[in-house]
Amino acid sequence: MNSSIKENPLYPMANPEHIVFFGASNNFSSMGSLLLAATTDLGFEGPIYPVHRKEDEVQNLKAYRHVSDLPVIPDLAVIVLPTHVVCQTLEACGEFGIKSAVVVSGGFKEVGGEGIELEKKLAEIAEKYQIRILGPNCLGIANLYHKINTTPMPVDCDPGFIGLVSQSGSFVAQMYSYLDQYNLGFSTAFSVGNQLNVDIIDCMRYLGECPNTKVIALYIESLDRGEEFIKAAREITPHKPIVALYVGGSESGRRAAFSHTGSLSGPDDLYEGAFKQGGVIRAHTITELFDFCGILGSQPKPNGRNIAILTHSGGPGAIAADACGRLGLNLLQFTSETCENLREFIPHTGSVNNPVDLTFTRNPRDLLISIPEVLLEDTEVDILLIYLFMPEVMGIRGLIASGLSKEEAGSMYNQMMDEVGVLFKKLRKKTHKPIIGFTFRDLGEKLQQIFMDGGMPVFPSPERSVKSIRALVQYYEYQEKLQL
Amino acid sequence: MNSSIKENPLYPMANPEHIVFFGASNNFSSMGSLLLAATTDLGFEGPIYPVHRKEDEVQNLKAYRHVSDLPVIPDLAVIVLPTHVVCQTLEACGEFGIKSAVVVSGGFKEVGGEGIELEKKLAEIAEKYQIRILGPNCLGIANLYHKINTTPMPVDCDPGFIGLVSQSGSFVAQMYSYLDQYNLGFSTAFSVGNQLNVDIIDCMRYLGECPNTKVIALYIESLDRGEEFIKAAREITPHKPIVALYVGGSESGRRAAFSHTGSLSGPDDLYEGAFKQGGVIRAHTITELFDFCGILGSQPKPNGRNIAILTHSGGPGAIAADACGRLGLNLLQFTSETCENLREFIPHTGSVNNPVDLTFTRNPRDLLISIPEVLLEDTEVDILLIYLFMPEVMGIRGLIASGLSKEEAGSMYNQMMDEVGVLFKKLRKKTHKPIIGFTFRDLGEKLQQIFMDGGMPVFPSPERSVKSIRALVQYYEYQEKLQL
Numbered sequence: 001m002n003s004s005i006k007e008n009p010l011y012p013m014a015n016p017e018h019i020v021f022f023g024a025s026n027n028f029s030s031m032g033s034l035l036l037a038a039t040t041d042l043g044f045e046g047p048i049y050p051v052h053r054k055e056d057e058v059q060n061l062k063a064y065r066h067v068s069d070l071p072v073i074p075d076l077a078v079i080v081l082p083t084h085v086v087c088q089t090l091e092a093c094g095e096f097g098i099k100s101a102v103v104v105s106g107g108f109k110e111v112g113g114e115g116i117e118l119e120k121k122l123a124e125i126a127e128k129y130q131i132r133i134l135g136p137n138c139l140g141i142a143n144l145y146h147k148i149n150t151t152p153m154p155v156d157c158d159p160g161f162i163g164l165v166s167q168s169g170s171f172v173a174q175m176y177s178y179l180d181q182y183n184l185g186f187s188t189a190f191s192v193g194n195q196l197n198v199d200i201i202d203c204m205r206y207l208g209e210c211p212n213t214k215v216i217a218l219y220i221e222s223l224d225r226g227e228e229f230i231k232a233a234r235e236i237t238p239h240k241p242i243v244a245l246y247v248g249g250s251e252s253g254r255r256a257a258f259s260h261t262g263s264l265s266g267p268d269d270l271y272e273g274a275f276k277q278g279g280v281i282r283a284h285t286i287t288e289l290f291d292f293c294g295i296l297g298s299q300p301k302p303n304g305r306n307i308a309i310l311t312h313s314g315g316p317g318a319i320a321a322d323a324c325g326r327l328g329l330n331l332l333q334f335t336s337e338t339c340e341n342l343r344e345f346i347p348h349t350g351s352v353n354n355p356v357d358l359t360f361t362r363n364p365r366d367l368l369i370s371i372p373e374v375l376l377e378d379t380e381v382d383i384l385l386i387y388l389f390m391p392e393v394m395g396i397r398g399l400i401a402s403g404l405s406k407e408e409a410g411s412m413y414n415q416m417m418d419e420v421g422v423l424f425k426k427l428r429k430k431t432h433k434p435i436i437g438f439t440f441r442d443l444g445e446k447l448q449q450i451f452m453d454g455g456m457p458v459f460p461s462p463e464r465s466v467k468s469i470r471a472l473v474q475y476y477e478y479q480e481k482l483q484l
Numbered sequence: 485m486n487s488s489i490k491e492n493p494l495y496p497m498a499n500p501e502h503i504v505f506f507g508a509s510n511n512f513s514s515m516g517s518l519l520l521a522a523t524t525d526l527g528f529e530g531p532i533y534p535v536h537r538k539e540d541e542v543q544n545l546k547a548y549r550h551v552s553d554l555p556v557i558p559d560l561a562v563i564v565l566p567t568h569v570v571c572q573t574l575e576a577c578g579e580f581g582i583k584s585a586v587v588v589s590g591g592f593k594e595v596g597g598e599g600i601e602l603e604k605k606l607a608e609i610a611e612k613y614q615i616r617i618l619g620p621n622c623l624g625i626a627n628l629y630h631k632i633n634t635t636p637m638p639v640d641c642d643p644g645f646i647g648l649v650s651q652s653g654s655f656v657a658q659m660y661s662y663l664d665q666y667n668l669g670f671s672t673a674f675s676v677g678n679q680l681n682v683d684i685i686d687c688m689r690y691l692g693e694c695p696n697t698k699v700i701a702l703y704i705e706s707l708d709r710g711e712e713f714i715k716a717a718r719e720i721t722p723h724k725p726i727v728a729l730y731v732g733g734s735e736s737g738r739r740a741a742f743s744h745t746g747s748l749s750g751p752d753d754l755y756e757g758a759f760k761q762g763g764v765i766r767a768h769t770i771t772e773l774f775d776f777c778g779i780l781g782s783q784p785k786p787n788g789r790n791i792a793i794l795t796h797s798g799g800p801g802a803i804a805a806d807a808c809g810r811l812g813l814n815l816l817q818f819t820s821e822t823c824e825n826l827r828e829f830i831p832h833t834g835s836v837n838n839p840v841d842l843t844f845t846r847n848p849r850d851l852l853i854s855i856p857e858v859l860l861e862d863t864e865v866d867i868l869l870i871y872l873f874m875p876e877v878m879g880i881r882g883l884i885a886s887g888l889s890k891e892e893a894g895s896m897y898n899q900m901m902d903e904v905g906v907l908f909k910k911l912r913k914k915t916h917k918p919i920i921g922f923t924f925r926d927l928g929e930k931l932q933q934i935f936m937d938g939g940m941p942v943f944p945s946p947e948r949s950v951k952s953i954r955a956l957v958q959y960y961e962y963q964e965k966l967q968l
Contacts, residue, residue, distance in 0.1 A: 028885025037881075106833045106843075154877060168799020174873050178924040221802060247806045285947045286803060286924070315652020318705060319770060322731045349590045359590075389658050393638060397521075401512025440662040440770070463769045 009132060010198065010206040013100035014188050015146045016075035017046045020067055020098070022089055023080030023105075024050050024058050032080035033059070034152035035104065035140075041154050042147045049074060066092070073097045078140065078150050083107030086136065087121050094129025101126075101133050102140035102150050109194045110137050119194065126197055138193025139169030144186050145212050151191070160185025161214035161297040162290070163207030165200050167192055167221040171286065181443055183452040184294050187212035201225055201232050208236035214297040217289050218244040218280075222266065226274055233278025234482065241296040241475050242280045245289045246271045279478040281471050291464055292471040294457045299434035301476050304382040306332040307469065308375045309355035311387040312367055317355035320385060320438065320462035327470045329383075331355075338378045345371050364390060364416070369423045376431045383469055388439040388458060390447050414446070421450035428455045434472060438465040493616060494682065494690040497584040498672050499630045500559035501530045504551055504582070506573055507564030507589075508534050508542050516564035517543070518636035519588065519624075526633045533558060550576070557581045562624060562634050567591030570620065571605050578613025585610075585617050586624035586634050593678045594621050603678065610681055622677025623653030628670050629696050635675070644669025645698035645781040646774070647691030649684050651676055651705040655770065665927055667936040668778050671696035685709055685716050692720035698781040701773050702728040702764075706750065710758055717762025718966065725780040725959045726764045729773045730755045763962040765955050775948055776955040778941045783918035785960050786866045790816040791953065792859045793839035795871040796851055801839035804869060804922065804946035811954045813867075815839075822862045829855050848874060848900070853907045860915045867953055872923040872942060874931050898930070905934035912939045918956060922949040 005011060019039070023032030036050065036059055049070050050058035057063055064070055067077070067089075077093045079086055079101060086105045093101060108119040119136065126133050134140055140150035144159035151173035157180035166172055169191035179185050187210060190203040200218065207213045216236065223229050233242055248266065275282045281296070283289040307329045311317035324331050331354050334342075342352040345366045351357040356375070358367055368386075375381050392413065399409035428435065437451050437458040448458045459465040489495060503523070507516030520534065520543055533554050534542035541547055548554055551561070551573075561577045563570055563585060570589045577585060592603040603620065610617050618624055624634035628643035635657035641664035650656055653675035663669050671694060674687040684702065691697045700720065707713050717726055732750065759766045765780070767773040791813045795801035808815050815838050818826075826836040829850045835841040840859070842851055852870075859865050876897065883893035912919065921935050921942040932942045943949040 029882055033885075034878075111833070152878075153875065166799070168797070168802065170797035170799040170873075174797065174800070174924060177875070177926065181926070219799065245803075247802050285807075285945060287945045287947065313652070313654035313658060315650070315654040315703065316658070318652065318731050319729075323769075349595070389654075391637065391661070394518075394636075398512060401517075440658060442661065442665070461769060461771045463771065 005206070005209040005211065008206050008209055010202060012075040013102070013132060013134060013198075014141055014143045014148075014190075014206065016100070016148065018072055018074040018076075019044070019046070019048045019148070020070060020074040020077045020093070021048055021050045021058075021080075022077065025052060026055060026058060031104070031152060035078065035080055035150050038149045038151055038154055039147075042144070042149045044147045047072075067096050067098070068092065070096070075100060077101040078104065080104040083115075083118065087118065087125060090122060090125050090131065090133075091129075094125060094131055099129075099131055101131055102138070103133055103135035103193075103196075104138060104140060104150065105135075106137040108136045119196065123196055132198050133196045134190065134198050135193040136196060139173050139191040141188065141190055142172055142186055143188040145188070156180055157185040159187060159212070161187055161212065162189075162217055162293045163187050163210055163213030163215070164189035164217045164219070165192060165203040165207065166190065166219040167200070168219055169193070171219045175290070179290060182290065182294055182457070183449075184290060187214075195224070199224065201228050204232050204236065204242070208232070208240055214240065215293045216240060216242045217293050218242065219286075219289065220244055220246045220271070221248050223271070223274070226270075230274055230278045233275075233280050237279035237475075238479055238482070242278070243283050243289055243292045243296065243471070244275055244280050245283045245286065246275075276478070279475075279482050281475050281478070283471075287464065288467065288471075291457075291459060291468045295434070295436065295468040295472050296475055298455055298457055299436070299472055300432050302382045302434050302469075302473055305330045305473055306380055306382040307385055308332055308334075308378070308381045308383070309385045309387070310358075310367070310371055310375065311355050312358040313387065313389065314357055314359075316387045316389070316438075316440075316462060317357055320387065320466065321355050323463045323466040327466050329466065329470060329473070332380055334378065335380065338374065341374045342371065345374075364395070365420060365423070368420050369427060372435065373427060376427070376433055376435075381433065383433060383473075384435045385462075385465060385469065386435070386437045387462075388437050388447055388451065389441060391441065392446060417446050417450055421454055424451060424454040424456070434469065436465050436469055438462045489690070489693040489695065492690050492693055494686060496559040497586070497616060497618060497682075498625055498627045498632075498674075498690065500584070500632065502556055502558040502560075503528070503530070503532045503632070504554060504558040504561045504577070505532055505534045505542075505564075506561065509536060510539060510542060515588070515636060519562065519564055519634050522633045522635055522638055523631075525638050526628070526631045528631045531556075551580050551582070552576065554580070559584060561585040562588065564588040567599075567602065571602065571609060574606060574609045574615065574617075575613075578609060578615055583613075583615055585615055586622070587617055587619035587677075587680075588622060588624060588634065589619075590621040592620045603680065607680055616682050617680045618674065618682050619677040620680060623657050623675040625672065625674055626656055626670055627672040629672070640664055641669040643671060643696070645671055645696065646673075646701055646777045647671045647694055647697035647699070648673035648701045648703070649676060649687040649691065650674065650703040651684070652703055653677070655703045659774070663774060666774065666778055666941070667933075668774060671698075679708070683708065685712050688713075688716050688720065688726070692716075692724055698724065699777045700724060700726045701777050702726065703770075703773065704728055704730045704755070705732050707755070707758070710754075714758050714762045717759075717764050721763035721959075722963060722966070726762070727767050727773055727776040727780065727955070728759055728764045729767045729770065730759075760962070763959075763966050765959050765962070767955075771948070772951065772955075775941075775943060775952045779918070779920065779952040779956050780959055782939055782941055783920070783956055784916050786918050786953075786957055788866045789814045789957055790864055790866040791869055792816055792818075792862070792865045792867070793869045793871075794842075794851070794855055794859065795839050796842040797871065797873065798841055800871045800873070800922075800924075800946060801841055804871065804950060805839050807947045807950040811950050813950065813954060813957070816864055818862065819864065822858065825858045826855065829858075848879070849904060849907070852904050853911060856919065857911060860911070860917055860919075865917065867917060867957075868919045869946075869949060869953065870919070870921045871946075872921050872931055872935065873925060875925065876930060901930050901934055905938055908935060908938040908940070918953065920949050920953055922946045
């Protein structure tokens with residue numbers, strides 16, 4: 001960690017040394033118990049102090065009757081209690097000197113009526129004791145590097161480079177396995193809930209400084225401080241991309257968001273404008289949100305919009321080309337030199353024009369390494385898109401046909417793939433151009449995995465890959481415009 | 485099979501009793517060998533006669549020196565030979581009395597020059613002997629019910645209800661495992677290649693009559709007989725939906741398609757118009773093509789555009805609602821009666837308004853069966869969309885916490901899920917309304933599987949589910965308009 005992040009007011013909340021936990025018990029059907037279990041599951045290294053009225057031990061941790069009994073003043077309080085006791089609990093925390101709290105409990109502003117009053121009271125207590133509160137009505141924090149996860153779901157992805165700020169706790173807690181499918185993961189994710197005194201912008205600023213975060217994802221149902229948002233975004237986006245999904249753009253979305261967090265969203269074009277001014281890339285779906293993060297966090301700056309497509313099947317090449325056409329990427333016409341260099345690898349039934357079509361592949365290394373090298377060496381090629389389709393069963397069958405036993409073929413296939421993986425990593429290091437893949441096969445297959453491990457995002461459709469490439473191009477184009 | 489399909493001129497080609505195979509050998513690195521292996525792998529029940537100049541046995545099948553040596557006149561010849569011997573082989577087939585052929589070999593019209601001449605010669609031979617030819621430059625046929633698969637890829641999906649006609653062989657051969665992820669499969673798929681004397685329209689007509697086909701998918705790079713296409717589509721769509729993907733709409737797509745099959749595609753709006761006139765639903769991506777087929781082949785006619793969304797998480801509910809708003813579906817405001825009926829199941833922190841938000845789920849049966857029942861009983865609800873998120877690990881953890889051992893919990897969880905599956909099948913039978921699901925989890929998980937098995941399509945994002953629902957609605961709206 002560099003020094004600047006430690007000075008950020010949210011640092012103790014996202015990187016607590018010790019936590020006091022209110023609302024967990026030994027009954028695992030309660031929300032509080034699940035949250036505590038998720039954090040201990042992840043392997044939080046500091047002490048956790050459960051506070052419980054009756055139990056001496058909660059989930060094998062020594063429990064305390066009252067916060068004032070604790071041996072130290074914890075950096076963070078996590079409160080998952082019935083609504084009516086939240087204020088008094090926060091007051092007790094404040095008296096004891098605690099300065100950061102995650103309030104998971106709901107029943108405040110979002111339910112209207114009395115809830116609004118209760119939230120005001122909570123704000124007064126926070127103000128009195130100078131406590132920064134994430135929530136209420138949120139799922140708090142998951143900092144995968146610091147091994148804290150105050151959500152009910154166990155983390156089933158590795159720590160990654162995506163910093164998330166979300167007005168929905170679901171998009172923290174329910175996306176771990178989704179991200180893992182794409183070899184992605186969160187660095188730190190914030191569920192901001194009702195944003196009592198920590199809002200989207202505060203969290204964005206934290207993630208802007210966070211060294212584990214290469215790209216920031218925002219899930220927004222409404223923004224209260226528009227001008228400040230643009231200002232913060234303009235400070236961050238020159239060195240770290242921000243991708244935002246805004247869901248209040250339609251009447252139905254607006255109504256659903258209102259009943260969800262009680263905040264009022266505004267016209268879609270207002271948000272569109274704010275994003276543009278801030279250099280923020282807009283995603284229109286959750287899928288796009290994380291696709292765009294995946295490419296922006298892993299790929300270098302492209303020099304332009306010239307794309308080369310490599311395939312061994314005409315149809316997938318054609319739809320990728322069509323997607324490029326529709327989305328404003330330029331399917332480069334190769335120089336005669338590049339065509340000549342390609343001809344060495346391409347049979348006469350194939351095509352050395354873009355999309356390069358190898359047709360029937362005899363040697364996977366041609367498709368996966370040698371031809372990519374030729375294309376990346378062409379100075380006019382800015383971006384390379386590769387279609388991946390090599391079912392393991394076919395590779396193994398070919399080896400068996402060449403005289404190997406089933407076992408030998410299996411291990412030979414794995415060895416060949418590992419070699420391709422090593423070669424691809426070298427290629428990825430050597431070139432300063434984005435390389436992207438797409439496939440209709442399962443991303444869990446060996447071939448896709450070696451490329452994803454080697455730093456190439458692989459998408460399950462050509463359109464998703466091309467849309468993501470456009471987002472990558474747009475980010476750098478925005479930055480150039482904003483610098484003018 | 486009904487009698488009408490047997491009279492279709494493509495019937496012997498798609499349902500041959502015996503096949504003669506040219507170009508397969510015992511060398512598995514050749515295309516012809518892979519094609520033969522794929523068909524025998526699938527378990528084709530009739531005799532297959534390989535013709536080979538030297539070998540006495542090919543892949544454990546008795547081989548013949550010449551087609552005229554065969555004991556019967558086969559229904560179908562599959563030809564995977566070098567370009568220069570294709571014509572003489574077809575001539576020999578014609579002389580022997582064979583009336584259907586799949587010509588996989590390329591090097592004809594699609595390569596220009598001499599290839600054009602060669603294709604003309606092929607057409608003359610076909611004309612002379614009255615042979616129907618699929619191809620050349622294609623992958624032929626996969627009729628999963630008849631266990632024939634003339635593609636290089638082993639079939640790894642069950643037979644299903646999607647009939648495909650494709651100008652790219654890849655979208656036959658390379659989509660088996662893709663479809664399997666969604667519990668979908670082909671009935672019969674045609675790769676038409678250069679469409680010498682069997683074109684997209686002929687195959688459409690066949691699939692229109694095919695009793696195993698509930699919905700027809702088209703992958704089109706160009707159409708030669710526009711008027712005839714509209715006529716055929718108008719005959720088929722009143723009783724069977726057609727979904728089409730046209731890829732030549734952009735300049736890049738057009739160029740790629742041309743180099744792929746040598747056919748010239750036309751302006752996008754021409755195709756858009758032809759689809760509308762034919763009542764054909766248009767897909768813009770391969771993903772949409774099969775998503776739309778999945779919903780159209782499995783769901784009943786909706787009465788209108790009123791949708792109810794059921795979730796236990798605000799964020800996913802909000803983005804589904806937003807997608808409905810953007811895509812023209814109506815997020816229904818429930819009657820007070822329905823709200824009252826829902827209140828029995830929904831805690832005060834949840835919402836009985838649309839999207840119905842159960843928040844924290846204690847009893848999965850409420851979410852998955854009881855609440856859907858309430859919503860489907862509301863006569864104003866036309867369509868139900870359910871968010872699925874229940875990681876197995878959480879369910880099992882809850883059961884362990886209630887005192888069961890790990891093994892007991894695992895088997896209890898499976899039993900509970902199976903029970904939900906049975907109940908859902910009953911519900912699916914009882915109601916005549918479409919029920920759709922979405923999730924961000926793996927579709928292979930038990931929960932998603934029981935719903936897919938029960939006849940509910942589950943999509944990996946809310947947008948894909950809502951777009952598919954719109955396609956379903958559109959199909960029936962088109963039909964009403966065309967009948968006027």
